Structure formats: C-alpha cells, structure tokens
Amino acid sequence: MKTETGSSAQWSTVLFPLGFLALIAGMVLIIIGNLQESSFESSFGGVVFIGPFPIVFGQGPQSPILLMIGLMIAIAMVLMLLSMFLPRRKVSWEE
Numbered sequence: 001m002k003t004e005t006g007s008s009a010q011w012s013t014v015l016f017p018l019g020f021l022a023l024i025a026g027m028v029l030i031i032i033g034n035l036q037e038s039s040f041e042s043s044f045g046g047v048v049f050i051g052p053f054p055i056v057f058g059q060g061p062q063s064p065i066l067l068m069i070g071l072m073i074a075i076a077m078v079l080m081l082l083s084m085f086l087p088r089r090k091v092s093w094e095e
Contacts, residue, residue, distance in 0.1 A: 034059060047074045054078070 030044055043060025047070040054074035058067045 045070050047071070049074070049077070 027046070034042055034044055041061055043058065043062035043066055045056070045058030045063050045066030048055045048057075054071070056067050056070050056074065058064075058070070060066075
C-alpha cells in the first residue's frame with residue numbers, strides 16, 4: 001500500500017521501535033514512582049509474554065487483585081491463540 005509520503009512498511013519500521021520505547025519508558029516511570037516514599041499507597045501489576053509463557057508481577061496492597069486480573073487476561077489470550085490452531089468444521093446450510 002503506497003501513500004504520498006512513503007510506504008507503510010517504512011512507517012512501521014519507525015513507529016514500532018518508538019512505541020516499544022514509549023512502553024518501556026512508561027513502565028520505568030511507574031516503577032520509579034512506586035519506589036519513591038510518598039504519603040499514599042499505590043499498586044501496580046503486569047503480565048509480560050515471552051513466547052507462550054506469561055510472567056506475572058505486581059507490588060502494593062491491591063497487587064493480588066491486579067495479578068488475578070492479569071492472569072485472567074493471560075489465560076484468555078492463550079485460549080484465543082490456541083483456538084486459532086484448532087481445526088474448523090464446515091457448516092452447511094443445505095439440508
């Protein structure tokens with residue numbers, strides 16, 4: 001697909017690393033903010049996929065709830081991935 005300013009493949013080679021760096025920078029800022037001494041309590045949690053294996057982490061008073069939500073999302077993602085590889089049945093509308 002060609003656009004006036006260049007191909008979409010050229011844009012993806014620029015936008016993908018920028019998005020990845022923004023993601024990493026956001027995670028680092030959240031971790032730094034949670035490690036600082038403050039008068040309020042905060043929690044964070046997350047799920048990182050390395051291949052099909054989820055790594056679940058969290059910190060804070062609500063981290064068990066966040067970890068359970070993250071784990072449910074991870075299980076749902078694995079089930080969706082597995083459903084893509086299941087054989088499909090042909091449905092016939094004719095009698």
